Amino acid sequence: MTEWLLSLEGTEAGHQLALGLALLAALLHAIFGALQKGKHDPWLSRGAIDFHYGLIAAPFALFVVPWPEPHMWPIFAGAFLIHIGYKIMQAQTYVLGDYTVVYPVVRGTGPLFAVIGAGIVFNEHFSAGQWLGVAVLLMGIFGLGVYNLIFLETNRETLKPALLMAAGTGFFVALYTTYDAYGIRATANPFTFLAWFFFIDGLAMPPYAAWRYSRMENKPALRPLMRRGLLGAFVAYFSFGSIMMATRLDSVGEAAVLRETSTVFAALIGWLVLGEKVGPRRLFLMALIALGAVMVEMNG
Known part of the structure; x- marks a missing residue:
């Protein structure tokens, strides 16, 4: 399978597969975000997810995939720090x-x-039509920010810092997408990068989550939390794995933009599953983000 995937790099078939993988990553990442934001403390949810995907990845990293080349260890160290941030x-x-x-x-x-x-x-460059798509996407983003600042009634006291933190998180998303795309291209076997990434990345958050849990007065039941963590681990494998394979097979920029159609899936999940009110205007602005992503692909 590895040889077949690598043979598609730079081909039209590889482009189409990368498109499908980016869209799959969009859906799965919206589900992943909802799992972390759900009824549990987000720190605990993240710790449970990372614990499971690190534990499951360990035997594959140690005994199944080829051992990483020496130059990969500094790359893994950089990825570890970026993902902690x-x-x-x-x-x-x-x-x-x-x-x-x-x-x-x-x-x-x-x-x-x-x-x-x-x-x-x-050294990837977008066409004028693709930059127009990025502009439409940004209109949706800033429109959402302005709309929420003016009209949102819930959590007003934390809205501004929440939006600032969200923008900062977006920067880290771009940083890890670009850096990890470099990492998965730097090794001969992409599954070596994925297995070792999950193994190493699963080491940081569980200890903090366990410490946070120990200090809670009203501790949540562990069994539902761990079930959420196990489900989130498998979602993470396919979400992160899909976008990383897409960046190996085709354009990093296009894959990153197409993944942001996840905003539409997020709106549906927030409305149907989490019971949050979306409204037609916010839904329209979210759709603008997705439309911009589609324009980037259509003009590629």
Whole structure:
């Protein structure tokens, strides 16, 4: 399977597969965000998810995939630090704001930074039509921010810091997308990168989550929390794995932008599952973000 995937790099078939993988990552990432934002403390949810995906990845990293080349260890160290920053920002964002308020800003600001980063690191360049798509996407993002500042009635006291944290989280999304795309291209076997990434990345958050849990007066039941963590681990495998394979097969910038159609899935999840009010105007602005992503693909 590895040889077949690598044979598709730079081909039209590879482009189509990357498109499908980016859209799959969009759906799965919206589900992942809802799992972390759900009824449990976001820090505990993230710790449970990371514990499970690190534990499951360990035997594959140690005994199944080829061992990483020596030059990969500094790359893994960099990814570890970047993802810690991302997780801290993301968890605090979910503490401060409603899912349907902060998630579109997180996912929407990421592509702009990712496109710029892909141009610097991978020498990728967007056409005028693609930049128009990015502009439409940003209109949706900033429109959401302005709308929430003016009209949102819930969590007013934490709205501004929530939006600032969401924008900062978007920067980390772009940073890890670009950096990890470099990492998965730096090793001969992409599954080596994925297995070792999850194994190493699963080491940081569980100890903090366990410490946080120990200090809670009203501790949540462990069994539902761990079930959520196990489900989130498998969602993370396919979400992160899909977008990373998409960036290996095709354009990093396009894959990053297409993933942001997740805002539409997030709106539906927030409304149907989390019981958050979305409304037609906010739904329209979220759709603008998705439309901008589609324009980037159509003009590629």
